[in-house]
Amino acid sequence: HHMDVVTATPKDWSIDPFAGTIKDGHVWGRGALDMKGHGIIQLMALIALKRAGVPLTRDLVYIGNADEEIGGLGSRVFVERHPDLVKGIEYVLTEGADTRVEQGKVRWFGIDVGEKRTWWKKMVVRGTTSHGSVPLGDNPVERLVRALSRIVDYETPVRLTPAVDRFFKAQARDQSGQAKIWLSNAAAALKSKAGRAWLLGEPERNALLRTTITPTVLQGSEKTNIIPQEASAELDIRLLPDEDTVAFRRTLERLIADPKIELHAIGDMAPRYDAPLDTELFRALERVAGRLLPGVPVATPISAGATDRPYWAGAGPICYGIDPWLVELKESRYSVHGNDERLSVKNIEFGLRLYVETLLEMAGPRREGAAGR
Ligand SMILES: [Zn+2]
Structure with a gap:
């Protein structure tokens, strides 16, 4: 995870952005969502495994890097100066997903598998x-x-990549009528005039299709x-x-x-970041999400914006982005890089379970056939 945060203007917050106050069931502060909260959940998960004396079948590496918010500089310098520390790492799990919660309903759990390249x-x-x-x-x-x-x-x-196709299919699940038909088969929809206009008419979908x-x-x-x-x-x-x-x-x-x-x-171009969908970690995340969120589809968004994942991916590991929590879309849109950023204690518990279970699937003693647990 990246340890840096964007700035905060205290007078625009209802609470001190750097005090880490717990109030109304939430930890408030700059970075609660982007992404100190996530980094702490990762750390708590490792401590939990250590305290439980879980014998590991794989190395788990905890990386806290600087300066993601200024063009991914921290990860870039990290992999350039310390390639030895990244060598042999199979997977990197960090921020970047788009798990969608609207009006209390979890519409999909996102495993973010790619990123558009800033050029x-x-x-x-x-x-x-x-x-x-x-x-x-x-x-x-x-x-x-x-x-x-x-x-x-x-x-x-316009080009429909396999990840985006799968992302749209997950979105189709709770839709009805024409929207459901178009999202379930975007390839066909893009061939019809009305379907194409509808898919491209929404700016976020348009950005994922071209x-x-x-x-x-x-x-x-x-x-x-x-x-x-x-x-x-x-x-x-x-x-x-x-x-x-x-x-x-x-x-x-x-x-x-x-x-x-x-x-x-203008500036350098980040390495290509386009992770495969069918890997051991991907399947582990899918199983864990299936247990924690029964009936919720797993979606594979790609990001239109930039994170530092391309630099990790460029150094060798397969990289995924997740949100280890269930935060309302409205709240994350408003508070990530905005004011009154906060994360509920319940969500920290959820994230901890998500990480512990995923790490057990990947590095626990019963790694093989873990699906049955
Ligand atoms: Zn971030």
Whole structure:
């Protein structure tokens, strides 16, 4: 787990964000959900196994790394400087999932298996600066706008990955009517006009079905009457986990279609993170979730945003993200990186059970045939 947290503005909280107060059955504080609470649950699970004298059949490694909240820097430095500490680790379990609880109902338990790749680019074009009253025909803003317009009009291909397909199928479980039909068979839905429009019409689903290109920062002249020497635009591109980066770059260059426009990278690209669905740990998590949450489907979301999992995965281990608790969607949306972040004591107990049972499945003495317990 990552030990760092984002900042908190105490005056916006109803309680001191750094006191760790227990009130109304909750532990309150910055990091309760993202992700000190999770890290403490992991630690408690290891202590519980140790105290119970469980003979382990596998090594369990506890990693607390720094600086996830600034571009995954902590895990990156960790694997670069200490590859020996990561060597031989088969699995990493950390944050990142999307277990969905709405109005007290657990809709699905999420095992997060992938992440879109952040691929930020800056388009830069140089021209001839002059007075806006007599255009010389070499205005970099015009070239940039033409290229951007082609990019904005371009529809990135829609592609249903196995993980996202399974994720939608889990979502279909408590739906009815047309939504159920479309979510249960997204591949077929994407072939029909109405189904495709419905699936892509919801921003979060759209983001899981395709690479997205979003222009954000624009720079040109600072004065209305001056044609600038240079114009630039930044693109927030999020690639599907298995996107062919070389082919995608060619597509982008084809859209730009202007040799005067340079394409620069902003920051490095994280390694590909796209975990297999059928592994020993995946099946163990599925069994444990099945016992703790009978009847709740196990979903396999991928994240549109970024965590530090790609760096762990890039160092060798198979990496999954889970939420070891049942927190209402509204509450986590509001409080993760927001105010009044908190985690109930009941949820800490749930997380502890989830981890202890999963670790017993993976490293306990009755590891084989553990499904029967
Ligand atoms: Zn986090």
